Amino acid sequence: MKVVKHALPSVDGKGLMMGRPAYTDDLADPNSLIVKVLRSPHAYAKIVKIDTSKAEALEGVEIVLTYKDFDRRPHTRAGQGFPEPSPYDKFVLDQWVRYIGDETACVAAVDEKTAEAALKLIEIEWDILEPILDFETALDNEILIHPEPEIFENFPIGFDPKRNLAAAYSMEVGNVEDSLKECDVVLEAQFYTQAQAHAAMEPHTVNARMDYQNRLVLYTSTQAPFHIRRIVSQSLDFPMSRIRVIKPRVGGGFGGKQHIHGELLVSTVTIKTGKPAKMVYTRKEVFESSFQRHPMRLDIKLGAMKDGTLKAINCHILSDTGAYGEHALTVFMVAGAKVLPLYNKVDSVKFYGDVVYTNHTSAGAYRGYGAIQGNFAIESAIDMLCEKLGADPIEFREKNMMLKDETSPIFAIMGEGTEGTAMNMESCELGYCVSRGQELLKWKEKYPRVELADSKVRGVGMAIAMQGSGIPYIDMASATVKLNDDGFYNLLVGATDIGQGSDTVLAQIAAEALETTLDKIIVYSSDSDLTPFDTGAYASSTTYVSGNAVFKAAMDMKRAIVKEGALALGVKFEDIEYDGVVLKAGDKEITLKALSNRLYYSEDQKQLMITNSYFGTKSPPPFMAGFAEVEIDTETGEIKIVEYVSVVDCGTPINLSLAKGQVEGGIVQGIGMAVYEEVLYTKKGKSINNNFLNYHIPTRKEINKLTTEFAESYEESGPFGAKSVGEIGIDTPPAAIANAVYNAVGVRIQTLPITPEKILAGILANKAKK
Amino acid sequence: MKVNVKVNGQNKVFNIEPGDYLLDTLRKENYLSVKKGCDNSSCGVCTVLFDGKPIKSCSLLTAKIEGHEVITVEGIQKEADKLSDYFGAEGADQCGYCTPGMALSVYALKEENSNPSDEEIKEYLTGNLCRCTGYQSQHIAIRNYLEDK
Amino acid sequence: MKINGYQTVKSLEEAYNLLNENKQNAIVAGGAWMRLSSKVIETAIDLSGLELDQIVETKDTFEIGAMATLRQVEKQEGLKELYNGVLSKALSKIMGVPIRNVATIGGSIIGKYSFSDVLTPLVVMNVELEFYKKGIISLEDFLVSKDRSKDILVKVVIKKEEAKAYFHKMQKTGLDFAVVNVAISKKADTFKIAVGARPSLVKFALEAMAFVNGAKEVTEEVILKTADIAGKELKFGTNSKASEEYRRNIAMAYIKRGLREVIK
Incomplete structure (x- = not known):
């Protein structure tokens, strides 16, 4: 392959580093009204009286909402396919506020200072209600977070607001209880995972204007522009035909931008005033008033035989969706659906649990999407079980894990909010990943620990993981290829580049299929007026689902070119030989350049422009093995991640350096979740660490050595053999690091993050026991 | 109040309020390469050079720039162009939102210390956060740029 | 932070008068952390015209103008060797170069920030502060002083001494404030031990200092005992960063390590 499987520079990186205006706020109308939101100071309260007259009277204030x-029209802010598997439990603005930071009112004014001054002039009389802040007490609590009658589920997702239940689910293969009774060894363990913030560098940003056709044009930093168009239309009762959504460059998403943010309020301001308006979240708003990862409690039971055969898995999860139920069911289900099939040889497996409302910031989509939580629990528990069995944790995994051409019954049972899809693993190099990772880390020399001088100990630990590639039978993507004179192409895709490099990867797929070079493919993405539909950048779908659409459209274009070439040369279609540059038939030939000029200006004149779509019927999982080496200071508990080795099977990596970037970016975000990051609240539900001074994402000082390799693997159903790679990297660090810490100092951390303080407490407790 | 300042080599007079911060002033004056990220000098996407030294423009009062010189990435286009080749080669740019600030910090580092150790590079750039790349590819790109490889 | 007016002054006298004219007038040093505060400033006073950013090395001292940036101090030749470079080392751990290019030594001292990584190393050195009206006050006295009258810090004077020192900051990531920081100095046979970010303001471990300074020889046993005393006498607290117990444990660990280092 000439373009695919090479490390090519991204199509946009240079212009962005050189500072060219490209992001949402760079493209705002300079005369935009500034939209600011008054946010709730209470975790749960009802507005008894609200007086906006003073704010409205302030000079420079255009409108107060x-x-x-607003009509009481419930919707979900989750950017998902329609009908969404998330409850319709949110109103644009509501008389009730359900967390500190919830939207209470909104002001648009000529500048920021005026807007902020106006917010202070809004007078509210509150009925302050008692909140639920501990998710373990939410279910069947006498306090109801969503008592309003209008809210509903689109189809059964276990939604029961009278029990504070946003979603619930259960499934069982075989009979776990019976299987566990037959097991020689049973392990029971409980795990907790924390809320993590997405912390994309670009805050949520949106601006709106009415164009000369009196249509609403939204520029927004989003992962799902077509869903945004639909939700704006739905919830504001504004004709969809009069909405255009443009997604400019996006400064990072990680799932955080797979939701509605300011779009509804900014659109309302522009529709009502006719004036351009914009909103840029403050970092505090990003932390307090957007979304975060679902905190979970995971209860795991594993049963195995003395010979090292895993027989049964029982997994119960309680998940905290916060004030609203965006992605409540689906994130919870992925915690099982994209973890449990790793151990596909068990006799029985049970997965069940509840997703509850609390008065915290909403949880939502976040890279890993439940799989990271499930992976931490299962992959920690496997190591704990191995210790009980006296088994080697790697040999145990090799014996029990998924291999090529195998399957798991879970694929057919569990989808994302619906039934799943049966599939065999036509590509799975997990075995290679595990053995190569050991070599790269020198596992055998280092396992389980090496003692250094000065109270330092090093330990190694590992975990395996899988993810998916899009959502089968739900996700659809499409692409349009247009041939220009001079023989270059436009590639128009609905797919959403949020910094992961999908514009580049999709252009590479088109270039490879059309046998041309990357500079001949001019890619334009995510403009609801100009580009064909795509569900958006989520569920690890772009390379596989959108990539397949691009591949199909490009192959159609190549056939169309050959057809036109045959016409031009006066030969049969079958007689043409085409290498992407010259069309030949015997001694006759015409270059693509000449042919394209002919089509524009001289004979058989027409525009070649072809659209094709891809609708996935399976979701081939990428796999990986992650290996961590940590160094622990036994007197202070301080932890250093010495090295992290990743060996990944993502099928064909379309762009070697961008695929590596996806893995390493995921690894470091996963290290953040494992060791440094945690959204903290006061006892009253107020965020404590709503800035980068107190919420610690890893800096470059924490990253010592990342070793990343790809397994040779080819997925027949993917474009040029590709599967997804966007999320898989984030899944293993929590478990691999927890296992490494245990191997180093004998301290088993079951509640994330793995802080120095918890490690030291464990070391001291172990000493006290001796 | 008015402040006189040289931006990217050009003399400018900005009309400002006493409490305005440099980031907001620059964006208002159409220097759109300077990004807004956190407002409290932790993320580094608003980095500019102030008399040649990198600072965070979100936390510097515009009034303080009177008589001084400010450089944004628009003012070091040649160097940014070159550095971006190294970033591109390593796949180190992803979303790009942090890269103009990064380019300015790297440029200042090179001016200050043309042969820094790995630790010195990390130390100099600690205040330029990136959530996309995991840092290692950036580090390799920066090292190659400094060594002119 | 709201700022209603801005004045660049031409003399310290002008600055002093302006400062005391209105309760809400204040000096803006680097202003690196101003945005975190919700205070209202009537007139912000800018001293940058007064050349207070010079660092002068004399025979016995380093005289650092209050407006010198942390980065200037960190990079100052000579200071990099004093007390085996403990101040440079401590400053180099603060946030990142762009912040240290703005934050000033004066602003970092005058704020008496409890999390300060500037005060902890300075306090184990021999440091005097020169104010415009109040004159010279030792850093130690300044830290415990209850005097709230407004004055202008002009200079920070560090005495050159033959001494060894140690500083360690426990932080979670490179951008983090200290969870605890520890500084130790040894001049001739006299030790000073200071612990900051407990999470309150830096303090000497006076009993521990008395013990170690009274010991005939600083053996491993004495070191352990000293750390133990310090752990008992100093007050630690709990906040979202760490618990009281954890802070005590790591302070003791780093006091031990620091003592071992300075007696080498």
Whole structure:
């Protein structure tokens, strides 16, 4: 392959580093009204009276919006396919506020200072209600977070607001209880995972204007522009035909931008005033008033035989969706669906649990999407079980894990909010990943620990993981290829580049299929007026689902070119030989350049422009093995990640350096979740660490050595053999690091993050026991 | 109040309020390469050079720049162009939102210390956060740029 | 932070008068952390015209102008060797170069920030502060002083001494404030031990200092005992960063390590 499987520079990196205006706020109308939101100071309260007259009277204030300005039309802010598997439990503005930071009212004014001054002039009389802040007490609590009658589920997802239940699910293969009774060894363990913030560098940003056709044009930093168009239309009762959504460059998403943010309020301001308007979240708003990862409690039971055969898995999860139920069911289900099939040889497996409402910031989509939580619990528990069995944790995994051409019954049972899809693993190099990772880390020399001088100990640990590639039978993507004179192409895709490099990867797929070079493919993405539909950048779908659409459209274009070439040369279609540059038939030939000029200006004149779509019927999982080496200071508990080795099977990596970037970026975000990051609240539900001074994402000082390799693997159903690679990297660090810490100092951390303080407490407790 | 300042080699007079911060002033004056990220000098996407030294423009009062010189990435286009080749080769740019600030920090580092150790590079750039790349590819790109490989 | 007016002054006298004219007038040093505060400043006073950013090395001292940036101090030749470079080392751990290019030594001292990585190393050195009206006050006295009258810090004077020192900051990531920081100095046979970010303001471990300074020889046993005393006498607290117990444990660990280092 000439373009695919090479490390080519991204199509946009240079212009962005050189500072060219490209992001949402760079493209705002300079005369935009500034939109600011008054946010709830209470975790749970009802507005008894709201007086906006003083704010409205302030010079420079254009409009003030409260719940009285909106119909009670519930929607979900989750950017998912329609009908969404998330409850319709949110109103644009509501008389009730359900977490500190919730939207209470909104002001648009000529500048930021005026807008902020106006917010202070809004007078509210509150009925302050008692909140639920501990998710373990939410279910069947007498306090109801969503008592309103209008809310509903689109189809059965276990939604029961009278029990504070956003979603619930259960499934069982075989009979776990019976299997566990037959097991020689049973392990029971409980794990907790924390809320993690997405922390994309670009805050949520949106601006709106009415164009000369009196249509609403939204520029927004989003992962799902077509869903945004639909939700704006739905919830504001504004004709979809009069909405255009443009997604400019996006400064990072990680799932955080797979939701509605300011779009509804900014659109309302522009529709009502006719004036351009914009909103840029403050970092505090990004932390407090956007979304975060679902905190979970995971209860795991594993049963095995003395010979090292895993027989049964029982997994119960309680998940905290916060004030609203975006992605409540699906994130919870992925915690099972994209973890449990790793151990596909068990007799029985049970997965069940509840997703509850609390009065915290909403949880939502976040890279890993439940799999990271499930992986931490299962992959920690496997090591704990191995210790009980006296088994080697790697040999145990090799014996029990998924291999090529195998399957798991879970694929057919569990989808994302619906039934799943049966599939065999036509590509799975997990075995290679595990053995190569050991070599790269020198596992055998280092396992389980090496003692250094000065109270330092090093330990190694590992975990395996899988993810998916899009959502089968739900996700659809499409692409349009247009041939220009001079023989270059436009590639128009609905797919959403959020910094992961999908514009580059999709252009590479088109270039490879059309046998041309990357500079001949001009890619334009995510403009609801100009580009064909795509569900958006989520569920690890772009390379596989959108990539397949691009591949199909490009192959169609190549056939169309050959057809036109045959016409031009006066030969039969079958007689043409075409190498992407010259069309030949015997001694006759015409270059693509000449042919394209002919089509524009001289004979058989027409525009070649072809659209094709891809609708996935399976979701081939990428796999990986992650190996961590940690160094622990036994007197202070301080932890250093010495090295992290990743060996990944993502099928064909379309762009070697960008695929590596996806893995390493995921690894470091996973290291953040494992060791450094945690959204903290006061006892009253107020965020404590709503800035980068107190919420610690890893800096470059924490990253010592990342070793990343790809397994040779080819997925027949993917474009040029590709599977996804966007999320898989984030899944293993929590478990691999927890296992490494245990191997180093004998301290088993079951509640994330793995802080020095917890490690030291464990070391001291072990000493006290001796 | 008015402040006189040289931006990217050009003399400018900005009309500002006493409490304005440099980031907001620069964006208002159409220097759109300077990004807004955190407002409290932790993320580094608003980095500019102030008399040649990298600072965070979100936390510097515009009034303080009177008589001084400010450089944004628009003012070091040649160097940014070159550095971006190294970033591109390593796949180190992903979303790109942090890269103009990064380019300015790297440029200042090179001016200050043309042969820094790995630790010195990390130390100099600690305040330029990136959530996309995991840092290692950036580090390799920066090292190659400094060594002119 | 709201700022209603801005004045660049031409003399310290002008600055002093302006400062005391209105309760809400204040000096803006680097202003690196101003945005975190919700205070209202009537007139912000800018001293940058007064050349207070010079660092002068004399025979016995380093005289650092209050407006010198942390980065200037960190990079100052000579200071990099004093007390085996403990101040440079401590400053180099603060946030990142762009912040240290703005934050000033004066602003870092005058704020008496409890998390300060500037005060902890300075306090184990021999440091005097020169104010415009109040004159010279030792850093030690300044830290415990209850005097709230407004004055202008002009200079920070560090005495050159033959001494060894140690500094360690426990932080979670490179951008983190200290969870605890420890500084130790040894001049001739006299030790000073200071612990900051407990999470309150830096303090000497006076009993521990008395013990170690009274010991005939600083053996491993004495070191362990000293750390133990310090752990008992100093007050630690709990906040979202760490618990009281954890802070005590790591302070003791680093006091031990620091003592071992300075007696080498």
